[in-house]
Amino acid sequence: MTKKRLALLVVAGLAAAYGLPSAAGAFFLDDVTQPFRFASLAVGAPLVVGAALLVLGRRGGAPLLWLSAATYAAVMLLPAFYRHGVDAFSVLMSAFYFSLAVRVGLAAAAHMLCWRCHG
Numbered sequence: 001m002t003k004k005r006l007a008l009l010v011v012a013g014l015a016a017a018y019g020l021p022s023a024a025g026a027f028f029l030d031d032v033t034q035p036f037r038f039a040s041l042a043v044g045a046p047l048v049v050g051a052a053l054l055v056l057g058r059r060g061g062a063p064l065l066w067l068s069a070a071t072y073a074a075v076m077l078l079p080a081f082y083r084h085g086v087d088a089f090s091v092l093m094s095a096f097y098f099s100l101a102v103r104v105g106l107a108a109a110a111h112m113l114c115w116r117c118h119g
Contacts, residue, residue: 008113012054015106019047039075062114065107
């Protein structure tokens with residue numbers, strides 16, 4: 001196993017570990033609305049499926065990680081802008097920015113590693 005392949009497996013494992021609670025939360029949380037359940041599934045499922053594709057060595061996993069990051073940003077930012085307008089960036093908590101940075105970092109790492117592994 002090459003170092004690039006091992007690094008890709010580490011990124012896939014991190015993506016799965018980050019996406020599973022989000023995807024599973026859609027089914028096990030009782031006190032949330034249906035739109036929140038759908039948003040949680042829409043954000044977590046691409047991470048889990050993308051991680052599985054990365055483990056299998058398929059390039060299609062990286063775009064799914066980008067899709068999850070974009071969906072997460074949209075799910076959080078659109079309601080914030082609707083309620084707070086331009087003050088949305090100051091209203092959102094630092095946990096959102098950290099989570100978005102992790103998601104974008106995983107997608108960028110997977111994209112770079114897929115590009116290097118598959119040419």
